[in-house]
Amino acid sequence: MEISHEYDDIINLPHHVSADRPHMPMIDRAAQFSPFAALTGYDAAIVETARLTDTKRELSEEQKEMISKQLLELQSRLKTDPMVTVTYFVPDSRKAGGAYRSIAGAAKKIDEYLGILEMSNGITIPFDNILRISSSDDRRLPYGENL
Numbered sequence: 800m801e802i803s804h805e806y807d808d809i810i811n812l813p814h815h816v817s818a819d820r821p822h823m824p825m826i827d828r829a830a831q832f833s834p835f836a837a838l839t840g841y842d843a844a845i846v847e848t849a850r851l852t853d854t855k856r857e858l859s860e861e862q863k864e865m866i867s868k869q870l871l872e873l874q875s876r877l878k879t880d881p882m883v884t885v886t887y888f889v890p891d892s893r894k895a896g897g898a899y900r901s902i903a904g905a906a907k908k909i910d911e912y913l914g915i916l917e918m919s920n921g922i923t924i925p926f927d928n929i930l931r932i933s934s935s936d937d938r939r940l941p942y943g944e945n946l
Contacts, residue, residue, distance in 0.1 A: 847893065847894070850894075852891050852894060852895065852896030852897055852898065853888075853896055853897060853898055853899055854896050855888045855890075855896070855897065855928075856888075856930060858930070866926070866929050866932060867926075869932045870909055870916065870926065870932070873906050873909060873916075873932070874909045876906075877906060877907070877908065877909065880905040880906075880907075880919070881905065881906050881934065882903070882904065882905055882934070883903070883904070883905075883906050883932055883933065883934055884901055884902070884903040884931075884932070884933045885901065885902055885916065885918070885924055885929060885931070885932050886899060886900070886901045886929075886930045886931040886932075887899070887900060887901075887902070887924045887925075887928045887929050887930060888928040888930060889928070890928075899930060902918060902920075902922060902924075904918045904919050904920055905918065905919040906918060906919070907919045914926045914927065916929065
């Protein structure tokens, strides 16, 4: 007793080769089944969403006063190119939050009107974004090194 199936009549026939169309290379055949980006930019949006940012810390009035006094001391030493390390907040341009960065170098200018500290490498740091200032030279800044 033999069981018959729906395609038994064609299962053993030779593979059809078209006389009119050229044979498709294997690489082109495989490309038909490769994944595609159905939603353009979706992967970038997922990566951006997963990227972590820090929240800006709110300083106490005491900490703000300490930074202000340190900036005044720095201003009095600008002619000697004082070496400092500044930790400051950089807001993220694409989402809420940002990141804290530290930069070491010579302080070049303090602009009280604009409220910025300019470093010798051209980076400008708004006073409101400064978390910590420490001195790298022999003379210490007043009121402690760490806030």
